[in-house]
Amino acid sequence: MEGKDLTEKELKEFVKALPTSLIQRICENPSPSASGLQALLAIESERRKGNVTNYDLSRDPLDGKIRVTFSPIESFDEPISFRLDEMFEGVPTNV
Numbered sequence: 001m002e003g004k005d006l007t008e009k010e011l012k013e014f015v016k017a018l019p020t021s022l023i024q025r026i027c028e029n030p031s032p033s034a035s036g037l038q039a040l041l042a043i044e045s046e047r048r049k050g051n052v053t054n055y056d057l058s059r060d061p062l063d064g065k066i067r068v069t070f071s072p073i074e075s076f077d078e079p080i081s082f083r084l085d086e087m088f089e090g091v092p093t094n095v
Contacts, residue, residue, distance in 0.1 A: 008057035036084035
């Protein structure tokens with residue numbers, strides 16, 4: 001599920017409607033490599049805790065894939081952005 005058939009708004013509403021317990025289970029037991037979708041769920045978890053004010057979903061103009069952009073509250077750097085189809089290696093197990 002990389003958002004191929006959902007609009008950005010639909011995907012964001014879907015993620016926000018997921019039960020906190022489900023998001024916590026996914027985030028508390030990450031695999032050594034995680035997808036952008038798992039990262040989006042972790043960002044939603046942090047938003048619910050108040051550590052991320054919000055995040056935006058948009059379409060990449062080159063290939064139409066969904067891109068996530070967010071700024072952690074304690075960060076003064078540029079916003080962080082990634083695509084849902086990206087894979088992340090070396091995900092910490094104590095997230």
